[in-house]
Amino acid sequence: MKKKLSYIGYLLAYGFWFVMSLLPLKVLYIFSDLLCLLIADVIRYRHQVIWKNLKSSFPEKSDEELKKIERGFYHYFCDYLVETIKLMTMSKEELCKRMTFTGLEEFNQAISEGQSMAVYLGHLGNWEWITAMPYWAPGALCCQLYHPLENEYFDKLFKYVRERQGALCIPMQESLRKIIQFEREGKPLVVGYIADQVPMWWNMHHWLNFLNHDTPVLTGAERIVKHTKQAFVYGDVTRVCRGHYNCEMKVIHRDTKVIRDFEITDIYFQELEKTIRRQPELYLWSHNRWKRTREEFNERFEVVNGKVVPKKKK
Template identity: 25%
Template structure:
């Protein structure tokens, strides 16, 4: 027997999924230039309509860039809305990209070092952040024959969640959901695969406090802990859009030195600080491509 709450949730989820599929249909028939234009328009409208969220974005920019003025923060805030909308739409049409297109449109720096690390046989861990188009970066690795799994959080809407998982699988990307836990990650690494994470959420208790953009920040420690336990090499990755008129990206891979002879807690903090620092540097170079919309510092005063 379904409750009224269940019925309301079903109607809400179904309605959202219908809108999602309609948008997906249009972005698949539009040229890239049309998708980018549509993304700019959607981003601008969201910034205009959701003023409270835009104020929250600017408050996050104030935390990270206290030296910047209001005009700069307003400009970066608007650009970040447009960037997020553009890249979300491009992700929806990404299964249409074949391997040759991904090889052409995504330049990878550090691929040789990654491939050398993979030959060690213990898998490789990649940590990134909500910067640029992280989905396109992972797809570019898969297009080059790199066996890669992404660790993802489940979406609230189960219909949209399954659709997003299917999009990734169609691009040759394996998926590990957060519900599967660390054992699925360790299994992936034992099979010699690459596992990719986003390590800039605000995780609450499952965290270590490190410096991020000049602010003491709760940062997930799971990636660092599993790298130490598995012995897998750890890389930081940033996938940056290098054109606002084309779907072109630069994926930078940087190997992080993993401490071996050290207290585990200290080593976890050192590794977490290392990838947080690299992410912070990448954000400062491309502030308009970071997801300032999520509440990165919601636990900073706890």
């Protein structure tokens, strides 16, 4: 019964998404403006989390400046939602016009030499539209790592939308195996890593300062990159104007095998912070990113032979 209800929900969601995606973006942006009024002024969606994140990330800014950023975030977030809806039926021509890539000379040169590229991104701008990458790197197989949804039907729906432009979705738990398999087939890869999620306690192997916070960070992507000798690239996303984004491909290290541990992760978060400070309203402030602290970690866990394990009760 539960599976049948999930399937019915999937059909309804698919139908609604498809019909809405047929509307022009200028019409969808009207819905976005109305939705913004609802979630910002009526519901005040995750206001406490957003305000706490902004206040602690930008202690140098006044409350008026922070309120402006928060309002800008709500506008951007609603635009992100309708832009993602549009992705279901958006044509190649429109997507390439609205999601552009620059800094491709060295990037595509490395691909032509047979090297795979690791593109680090954040939850900033419209990361769903980055799936236009196959049109800008025709010599590579483009793929993105993702966490599958628990509901198999909705997972199928989101996977379909994300793969429409030719970029493959690879589940996180299969990432290394799949990447090695594709590389053995002889085609260079462009792999997208959105690596600014909050790690689980047992995955906390590295901490750094990010936006004035002592922050635990994921390092699994770095291990994959170094193991497979992918070049390290930072995708610097800018919102040019409403409905138009640019991603500058900054090739930072091509020989990642020889650089010190955590250097890729450190540089990634340094670059991401620069991008956020340039257009702070474009970051996903509604996520409770700093809910796990070093104090709680030290109280509950310890590292034994390189693994995080619960502390034994005395």
